[in-house]
Amino acid sequence: FIQNNYDLKSSVNAGIADYRVSTYDDKNKWLVTQVKNHYGDTTNYDFVIMQGGINDMLYRTPIGSLSDGFDASTFDANTFIGGLELYISSVVAKWPNARIGYIITYFCPNYTERGLKWDFNAHKKYYDATIQVLNKWNITYLDLFAGSTETQSYTEFLSVYSRTYLPDYLHLNNAGYDRISPYIY
DSSP states (O other), X not given: OHHHXXXXXXXXXXXXXXXXXXXXXXXXXXXXXXXXXXXXXXXXXXXXXXXXXXXXXXXXXXXXXXXXXXXXXXXXXTSHHHHHHHHHHHHHHHOTTSEEEEEEOOOOTTOXXXXXXXOHHHHHHHHHHHHHHHHHTTOEEEESSTTOOSSOOTTGGGOTTSSXXXXXXXXXXXXXXXXXXXXXX
């Protein structure tokens, strides 16, 4: 949507559904592996847009704690914060001159999986941890969660309480991506 509607010559969508920032519950679905799969790319990207963490929250990944420095060998990939730091550090290491941005996902009050429903307070803890990490790494972010409450979403334009833009109450359809792409841009 961004490439087709804005001034980008090309883009690569490297996102994969059901991946995580941590290795906590499934090492085979780790976003860092996905990033490293692009280490051979010859393109020196101007922008890298990152997103993740919803599956970590849903699978109740331990939050962990912020590291003191920027040495990747000290990050615990088995925790949310450590995995997020590794995710960011792997992008920064490969594309140090790119403008890196992160999308913090909206609250999804009606989504259920494996009999689990979103818990606002749990989501808020992961949100707070995400903000901590992004601030440490000086990563610009699009905050689609800020201002959310249990009864009102900051992203009313995505109609998170209906299936208008989120047919499964979590993943955007084409109309949803069309609606959100100006904010990402």
